[in-house]
Amino acid sequence: MSVRAPDLRAEAIAINAEPWDPLPGMEKRRCPVCAYLYASQPERAEQRCHTCVVRGREVPGYAEAGVNDDPPT
Numbered sequence: 001m002s003v004r005a006p007d008l009r010a011e012a013i014a015i016n017a018e019p020w021d022p023l024p025g026m027e028k029r030r031c032p033v034c035a036y037l038y039a040s041q042p043e044r045a046e047q048r049c050h051t052c053v054v055r056g057r058e059v060p061g062y063a064e065a066g067v068n069d070d071p072p073t
């Protein structure tokens with residue numbers, strides 16, 4: 001299992017406590033960093049939630065797996 005900050009996980013669980021469905025044309029995804037459930041466009045390659053992208057949180061093993069679509073230049 002990956003290492004996750006307990007506070008982030010608790011926050012995600014609290015936010016996602018109520019069931020919800022994504023908008024039409026969107027799909028429901030779970031952020032691999034903080035476990036937050038969010039809606040995303042199906043063709044979007046980024047698997048992290050908006051918050052993790054903005055804060056620059058990386059998925060453990062994400063780059064090593066060769067699926068990092070936004071490598072540093």
Ligand SMILES: [Zn+2]
Pocket residue numbers: 031032033034035036048049050051052
């Ligand atoms: Zn996240």
